[in-house]
Amino acid sequence: MSARAEVLGRIGRALADVTTVDPVADVPVGWQYGRPTPMPDVLTQFAERTADYKATVRRVPAADVPATIAELLTGAGVSSVVVPSGLEAAWRAAVEGAGVVVHGDEPPLSHEELNRIDGVVTAAAVGVAETGTIVLDHGPDQGRRALTLVPDTHLVVVTASQVVSDVPEAVVRLGVAGGSNPLTWISGPSATSDIELSRVEGVHGPRTLLVVLAE
Amino acid sequence: MTVTDPAARRLTPAPPSGTLIGMPAFPANARAQLDNPQLRSNLRKATGTIRAKRTAHVAEVAEWEDLRLAAEAIKNRTLRHLDTYLMQLEESLQRAGATVHWARDAEEANRIVVGLVRAKGADEVVKVKSMATQEIELNEALEEAGIAAWETDLAELIVQLGHDRPSHILVPAIHRNRSEVKEIFEREMHQYGTPAPDTLTDEPADLAGAARRHLREKFLRAKVAVSGANFAIAETGTLVVVESEGNGRMCLTLPETLISVVGIEKTLPTFADLEVFLRLLPRSSTGERMNPYTSMWTGVTPGDGPQDVHVVLVDNGRTKVLADPEGRPALRCIRCSACLNICPVYERVGGHAYGSVYPGPIGAVLTPQLRGIGSDIDKSLPYASTLCGACFEVCPVRIPIPDMLVHLRHKVADKKRRGRPRLEPTVMAAGSWAFSDHTHLEKVEGLARIAATVMGRTTHLGPLPWPAAPWTNARDLPMPPRESFRAWWKKNRSEEEQ
Numbered sequence: 001m002s003a004r005a006e007v008l009g010r011i012g013r014a015l016a017d018v019t020t021v022d023p024v025a026d027v028p029v030g031w032q033y034g035r036p037t038p039m040p041d042v043l044t045q046f047a048e049r050t051a052d053y054k055a056t057v058r059r060v061p062a063a064d065v066p067a068t069i070a071e072l073l074t075g076a077g078v079s080s081v082v083v084p085s086g087l088e089a090a091w092r093a094a095v096e097g098a099g100v101v102v103h104g105d106e107p108p109l110s111h112e113e114l115n116r117i118d119g120v121v122t123a124a125a126v127g128v129a130e131t132g133t134i135v136l137d138h139g140p141d142q143g144r145r146a147l148t149l150v151p152d153t154h155l156v157v158v159t160a161s162q163v164v165s166d167v168p169e170a171v172v173r174l175g176v177a178g179g180s181n182p183l184t185w186i187s188g189p190s191a192t193s194d195i196e197l198s199r200v201e202g203v204h205g206p207r208t209l210l211v212v213l214a215e
Numbered sequence: 216m217t218v219t220d221p222a223a224r225r226l227t228p229a230p231p232s233g234t235l236i237g238m239p240a241f242p243a244n245a246r247a248q249l250d251n252p253q254l255r256s257n258l259r260k261a262t263g264t265i266r267a268k269r270t271a272h273v274a275e276v277a278e279w280e281d282l283r284l285a286a287e288a289i290k291n292r293t294l295r296h297l298d299t300y301l302m303q304l305e306e307s308l309q310r311a312g313a314t315v316h317w318a319r320d321a322e323e324a325n326r327i328v329v330g331l332v333r334a335k336g337a338d339e340v341v342k343v344k345s346m347a348t349q350e351i352e353l354n355e356a357l358e359e360a361g362i363a364a365w366e367t368d369l370a371e372l373i374v375q376l377g378h379d380r381p382s383h384i385l386v387p388a389i390h391r392n393r394s395e396v397k398e399i400f401e402r403e404m405h406q407y408g409t410p411a412p413d414t415l416t417d418e419p420a421d422l423a424g425a426a427r428r429h430l431r432e433k434f435l436r437a438k439v440a441v442s443g444a445n446f447a448i449a450e451t452g453t454l455v456v457v458e459s460e461g462n463g464r465m466c467l468t469l470p471e472t473l474i475s476v477v478g479i480e481k482t483l484p485t486f487a488d489l490e491v492f493l494r495l496l497p498r499s500s501t502g503e504r505m506n507p508y509t510s511m512w513t514g515v516t517p518g519d520g521p522q523d524v525h526v527v528l529v530d531n532g533r534t535k536v537l538a539d540p541e542g543r544p545a546l547r548c549i550r551c552s553a554c555l556n557i558c559p560v561y562e563r564v565g566g567h568a569y570g571s572v573y574p575g576p577i578g579a580v581l582t583p584q585l586r587g588i589g590s591d592i593d594k595s596l597p598y599a600s601t602l603c604g605a606c607f608e609v610c611p612v613r614i615p616i617p618d619m620l621v622h623l624r625h626k627v628a629d630k631k632r633r634g635r636p637r638l639e640p641t642v643m644a645a646g647s648w649a650f651s652d653h654t655h656l657e658k659v660e661g662l663a664r665i666a667a668t669v670m671g672r673t674t675h676l677g678p679l680p681w682p683a684a685p686w687t688n689a690r691d692l693p694m695p696p697r698e699s700f701r702a703w704w705k706k707n708r709s710e711e712e713q
Binding site: 002003004006007008010011012013014015017018023024026027028029030031033034049053108111112115128130131132133138144145146149150166167168170171172174175180181182183184185186187188189190191192193194195196197198199200201202203204205206 | 257261264281284288293317318368370373386389431451459460462468484489491493504507510511518520528530535537
């Protein structure tokens, strides 16, 4: 007998006490999915909670995004960045204008090449105010997962319309758009609590997270 | 002839000798651990910190109790129809380009993983922290097959380089403090790759930096990664890994082949269900609103990440747990460790005393069910608790751990008795007779006074002879009074009052 047949057979025997065939009728779940969490101001909450993780957060009018990108990258001492193919042209131009070397990812850079690049500039898919989380769905303006992982500085632009109150609304948006794209949920720079359970920022992922909230 | 040191032939640091299941019973281990004041001080500090963080961030969520009820119901629904959801998960994974394997037990799961790594021609793998692979002892199976398994989670790295065992589900090196970690890094890192810098201090940020440098070359060159999964979504075939450091993202993204070892109970019906669990898990485990990184992937994504994706669905005793409706709730566990951090017993003895990959309250109910109650350690685990109930209060999926401990104690007692009559029912029957009528009670009171006088004790009844010896050896009873209340009443009240 195959392992599959045997494991499924064991489960069938173990659940002899379950007589209702329909899982939904058998165990009702009294929960309403996708509700917003009430809060006075979603954007302020998002900015505060993201900064709580020691990310740098700037709230600016949409028109000021390119200048803010240039200023933040220079301030962080970044001299080279990789940008995904679908990044807003004005943002890419701003990076180049700041004297930062810009690498594309076509053809894909090797791991070693990526490891030699200081930073990455991307857009985002969703922002979550309650938890200060940014979700990437790795669309063309965010690039494949390695781009936002290997370089040590990640500058991400979140637009106001992408910010929702809490995780349930985010899951709804991502589920609708989702399909089979990988998703990366980012809450602050890489961190660990493994030594004496006190949080320190900076392990394997980007140690510097720069967030531009465009209104 | 030269005799080679067997340790020198190993690819990765050797774990301590002996097996977990061969450990003595819990009380003996606990006594040994209590002799270590450093351990108690490390644990008190760490669990105290995390309890305070958890309390603060749970208090922010108005509907916390509703979330717990929802999580309990979703997990119950999944477990009561696990065959249906597993077949759906398999189909979704295959549709997304993943290869699905099934394993009856640890040995079969290890054989599948070793086979996949060999087929790639790789001699090393990088690992995401995973309880399932700890449970099946995958690292040792790989080592025997000539494949080096590198742990990449900081705490797992400390444990591996320290020739040690994990002592906590979430923070396996919770028993180590910063200066011990520094010592381990300086002694071991250079033997297995990039050495610790000469300027290493015992600042956690500095130690994390040393881990970053040590592991970076391994991440960049690894062809194969092994992970577990926190959740596996039946509807979509999406796997979820919740982490902090980015070591998980490295393993899930950079290698060509990804093998995920997933316990069958990790299944969730729908993608939407994640809204409940992603709110409960980070607050319950690290006490944060959200953990730094959560990765979700669905089979193979062309041009992004591993193009060869495998999922090994593991039973290894889980169907035995499922078969006992009273033990079944243990399979709801999402491995957050809130029950460890709140437990007064765990805080004093640490994780090693439990002789199990799953320590603390959840380990005390899960391990004897997964492994059975054959060994001394497994028989003793249901007693490794004061039944104070704090573990249930903090459990995000409402596992009734105290009730289950009592249920398992019954099982252990029945097994020990093997059909012989028990003393307890006889004593209870005698008690029932004594309290059924006041004349019976007066007789018993009289007898107790005579017995006490004969035994010549004054304030307390100490150890009694067999068969009461096992019970009274550890407990005192106050002496029966010289005069019973009934006798006193008779003497001091008038006829009418009586």
